[in-house]
Amino acid sequence: MTFDRTKLPDPATYFDGEGLTLKGRGEWRTTACTFHDGSDSMRINVRNGAWVCMACGAKGGDVLAYHMEAHGLEFVDTAKALGAWVDDGKPHREQKPAPLPPRAALQVIGFEATLAAVAAANVAHGRALTEPDRFRLLTAAARINRLVEAYA
Numbered sequence: 001m002t003f004d005r006t007k008l009p010d011p012a013t014y015f016d017g018e019g020l021t022l023k024g025r026g027e028w029r030t031t032a033c034t035f036h037d038g039s040d041s042m043r044i045n046v047r048n049g050a051w052v053c054m055a056c057g058a059k060g061g062d063v064l065a066y067h068m069e070a071h072g073l074e075f076v077d078t079a080k081a082l083g084a085w086v087d088d089g090k091p092h093r094e095q096k097p098a099p100l101p102p103r104a105a106l107q108v109i110g111f112e113a114t115l116a117a118v119a120a121a122n123v124a125h126g127r128a129l130t131e132p133d134r135f136r137l138l139t140a141a142a143r144i145n146r147l148v149e150a151y152a
């Protein structure tokens, strides 16, 4: 799901739907400011939805910003309310924070791989792994798997 600006309602239609009467002609229209209850101090651009109150200074760049401010909503909820939150065909995925920068992750994997190779060589030469060695190898595998999950 993503925000699609082109799906935002036409400014004149939107502000009319908010119960505001737009007066005047041309790109900038005059209407009431609901933020400070002014009767005719709000200027609204019917082309791009920008708005500014000449009295209280409330302002924003589009109908989305207006809707957020007027209804106290967060961005995504506002985009949904205005029909501009659309399915972009991608499955919704939470962004997982990477535990390490990629270069550091590769260094960890390289180190753990070397450690595993040394342990394998010791076993090949008939030296049994101690309990701490075995535990350390499991830790190595866990570290690598955690990085695989994080970057997969």
Ligand SMILES: [Zn+2]
Residues within 6 Å of the ligand: 033, 034, 035, 036, 037, 038, 041, 053, 054, 055, 056, 057, 058
């Ligand atoms: Zn105002």
